[in-house]
Each structure stands twice: as C-alpha cells, then as structure tokens.
Amino acid sequence: MAVVAMKEYESLTKETVISLAIELSLFSSEAPLVCEEIGDGNLNYVFRVTDGSGEKGIIIKQALPYAKVIGESWPLTLKRAKIEASALQKHGEYAVGLVPKVYATDESLAITIMEDLSHLEIVREGLIKGKSYPKLSTDIGEYLALTLFNTSDFALHPFEKKSLVVEFSNPELCKITEDLIFTDPFFDHETNDFEPALQAEVEAIWNNNLLKLEVAKLKRSFLTEAEALLHGDLHTGSIFASEAETKVIDPEFAFYGPIGFDIGLFLGNLIVQSFTRQDDQRDAIHTHIQNTWNTFCAKFSECWKKGESDLYKSIEGYEAFVLEKIFHDSVGFAGCELIRRTIGLAHVKDLDSIENHEQRILTKKQTLKAGERLILSRHEINSIDAVIELLGEIQ
Numbered sequence: 001m002a003v004v005a006m007k008e009y010e011s012l013t014k015e016t017v018i019s020l021a022i023e024l025s026l027f028s029s030e031a032p033l034v035c036e037e038i039g040d041g042n043l044n045y046v047f048r049v050t051d052g053s054g055e056k057g058i059i060i061k062q063a064l065p066y067a068k069v070i071g072e073s074w075p076l077t078l079k080r081a082k083i084e085a086s087a088l089q090k091h092g093e094y095a096v097g098l099v100p101k102v103y104a105t106d107e108s109l110a111i112t113i114m115e116d117l118s119h120l121e122i123v124r125e126g127l128i129k130g131k132s133y134p135k136l137s138t139d140i141g142e143y144l145a146l147t148l149f150n151t152s153d154f155a156l157h158p159f160e161k162k163s164l165v166v167e168f169s170n171p172e173l174c175k176i177t178e179d180l181i182f183t184d185p186f187f188d189h190e191t192n193d194f195e196p197a198l199q200a201e202v203e204a205i206w207n208n209n210l211l212k213l214e215v216a217k218l219k220r221s222f223l224t225e226a227e228a229l230l231h232g233d234l235h236t237g238s239i240f241a242s243e244a245e246t247k248v249i250d251p252e253f254a255f256y257g258p259i260g261f262d263i264g265l266f267l268g269n270l271i272v273q274s275f276t277r278q279d280d281q282r283d284a285i286h287t288h289i290q291n292t293w294n295t296f297c298a299k300f301s302e303c304w305k306k307g308e309s310d311l312y313k314s315i316e317g318y319e320a321f322v323l324e325k326i327f328h329d330s331v332g333f334a335g336c337e338l339i340r341r342t343i344g345l346a347h348v349k350d351l352d353s354i355e356n357h358e359q360r361i362l363t364k365k366q367t368l369k370a371g372e373r374l375i376l377s378r379h380e381i382n383s384i385d386a387v388i389e390l391l392g393e394i395q
C-alpha cells in the first residue's frame with residue numbers, strides 16, 4: 001500500500017484519517033466521509049470511517065509510540081502494528097471467517113486498515129449486560145484449535161515454523177505480559193493496583209512461596225516454549241460477537257509461545273465473568289467454559305489425524321500426552337489471569353463495575369482464591385468439569 005502524503009510516522013487525527021481514506025481511494029470520491037475515534041483499549045487509536053450513509057465503513061487502527069493507558073512515559077514499539085496485521089492474516093488463513101479482513105497496512109504509519117465490525121459488540125461488554133452469545137465457545141474453541149495446531153510443529157515444515165518464530169519475535173509486548181501477568185502481581189510492585197480492603201489477601205499472595213514457585217514455572221513456559229503462533233492477549237475484550245458471528249481482534253501481542261496461554265487467558269476471563277453472576281446466571285458461562293475446551297480438543301484431534309508432518313503423531317498415547325499438557329498449562333495460565341485482573345495494573349470492567357462495595361470485594365476475593373487454586377492444583381485437575389466443580393467450591 002503506497003501512502004503519498006505522510007511518509008514518516010505521525011499521530012493520526014480524525015481529519016488526517018479522512019485525508020488518508022480519500023488518498024487511498026477507499027471510498028468513492030463524492031462520499032461525505034465521517035470519522036470517529038472508537039478505541040477503548042490500553043494501547044492504540046482506533047478510527048472508524050463511514051461514507052455518510054453508514055453503509056460502508058472501515059477501521060483504521062494506529063499504534064502509538066507509547067502505551068495509551070499510561071502515557072508517553074511508557075514507550076512502546078510501533079512494530080506491533082505489523083505483528084498484529086501479519087497475525088490477523090496468518091490466523092485468518094486457518095480460522096476462516098473468525099478474524100477481521102485486513103485491507104491494507106502501512107509500517108511507517110503503524111496502521112492497519114481492516115473490516116468494520118461495528119455491527120458486532122465487544123464480548124466483555126455484552127457479557128456484563130447478561131448476554132450469553134450462543135456461538136461464542138464453539139467459535140473460540142475452533143479458532144484456538146485451528147490457529148494453534150496449524151502454526152505448530154504438528155502441522156508445519158520445521159523450516160517454515162522456525163521462520164515464523166523469527167517473523168513474530170515480539171519482545172516488548174511479551175515483556176508487558178511477563179511483568180503484568182507473571183511477575184508484578186505476585187510481588188509488592190508499583191504497577192499493582194488493588195482496593196485497600198484486599199490488602200490481607202494480596203499480602204498472603206506475596207508471601208505464598210509455593211504459589212510463587214508454580215507461577216515461576218508457568219512464566220518459564222511462557223518465556224521458553226515456542227509451540228505455536230499465539231494471539232497473545234485473548235481476553236473477552238479482544239472478541240467481537242453477535243448471536244450469529246464471532247471475530248477475534250487485536251493480536252498485537254502475537255508471538256510463538258505455549259499453546260495453553262491463549263486458552264487459559266480466554267477461560268480466565270470467562271471465570272472472572274462467572275464470579276460476577278448470581279446462581280443460575282452462571283450456568284451459561286460454565287457451559288461456555290466446558291464447550292471451549294471440548295471444542296478445542298475435538299478440533300485439535302481432527303487436525304492431528306490429518307497430514308503426516310510428524311511420524312510420532314501416530315504413536316499411541318502421544319496425542320493424549322500433548323492435550324493433557326495443554327490442559328494443565330491452560331488451567332495455570334487462567335489462574336494467573338484471574339489474579340492479575342484483580343490486583344495488577346490492567347483491571348477488567350466485569351469486576352470494577354460492580355457498584356456495591358461489599359459485593360465487589362467479595363467477588364474479588366473469590367477471583368483471587370480461584371486463581372490461587374487453579375495455579376496450585378492444576379496438575380490434579382484432570383477435566384474441564386473438575387474446573388467447574390472447583391469454581392462451585394469457592395465461597
């Protein structure tokens with residue numbers, strides 16, 4: 001994609017976004033273009049341009065040279081825009097229809113121009129309102145199996161896989177995850193952010209050496225196991241959905257890591273949502289948790305049976321070993337996500353929007369307890385139904 005007017009990076013504004021859309025002939029020349037900034041994430045600007053009639057729209061997403069949530073004091077690589085666009089394209093090859101179409105990218109402006117999904121809703125927002133999105137877990141289970149299996153050594157020639165590991169090297173964004181998910185919440189670190197009423201629970205976490213040992217092992221997996229091209233930040237705010245459709249967005253944290261990480265992050269966010277609901281309202285979320293894992297396994301097994309890239313795939317017991325390892329990793333990563341979303345830097349609206357103080361603190365104590373138990377007993381938890389049972393035991 002050629003960009004004539006702006007060759008060097010500059011922050012886009014609504015006006016320059018419209019000029020860019022005209023310059024790139026993305027709309028007919030007479031269309032009265034309208035632009036709005038719709039980004040509510042932690043890192044980027046997201047602009048939506050429509051043709052005035054509202055019939056045609058595009059999204060122009062621009063990475064800022066710093067983390068928007070913190071400001072210019074936290075510089076951040078612009079390369080993440082390229083990683084995000086390439087990951088959308090690579091994942092889209094396998095999980096057809098489950099990611100937005102990328103129309104164009106420009107590395108110097110750090111922008112990605114893609115399909116407008118504003119007819120859909122961010123899943124976190126919908127779940128908070130009590131929606132349940134019937135297709136969500138089947139679509140995400142399939143997305144996880146198709147993207148993770150097909151970018152792994154189980155599917156790719158070793159040369160191709162290793163060249164993708166290099167292409168998706170993403171050290172700065174990985175460092176955010178290493179700090180914010182695996183390290184800071186487990187130590188008395190300045191990035192942590194928690195309510196005073198949780199002080200005793202938080203100190204108990206900081207002083208729990210057994211827990212910290214298990215988190216150290218999970219962090220080590222994240223640092224060293226280049227199994228598949230991960231989304232890298234698959235929380236419910238990274239998914240758009242309706243009753244009929246699901247689209248996974250925002251893979252700027254993509255890199256080669258352990259397969260269980262994406263699964264664990266998604267499950268962890270569903271678990272947080274489950275604790276915010278009362279009684280029977282939790283069932284829909286528990287069904288999604290079970291169905292995500294069961295769909296992932298079924299699709300992963302289907303992929304496993306196809307192709308002959310690895311002769312060991314036909315060895316009795318190997319597939320079961322791989323799935324068991326992925327399951328235990330996923331449970332542990334889910335536990336880390338629960339803890340960091342409760343006391344770390346990046347909170348979630350599911351918890352913070354609970355208006356009643358007592359109820360909010362009780363729910364946060366539950367997510368902390370569940371997180372600890374999932375991390376500590378992940379090797380003894382042998383089925384997704386046992387995860388649901390464990391959640392029922394947390395008071």
Ligand code: SR1
Nearest residue numbers: 042067069176180233346
């Ligand atoms: C400074 S970035 C904070 C969080 O937002 C992203 O979505 C990731 O989850 C990251 O940990």
Ligand code: MG
Nearest residue numbers: 041233238250
């Ligand atoms: Mg994001």
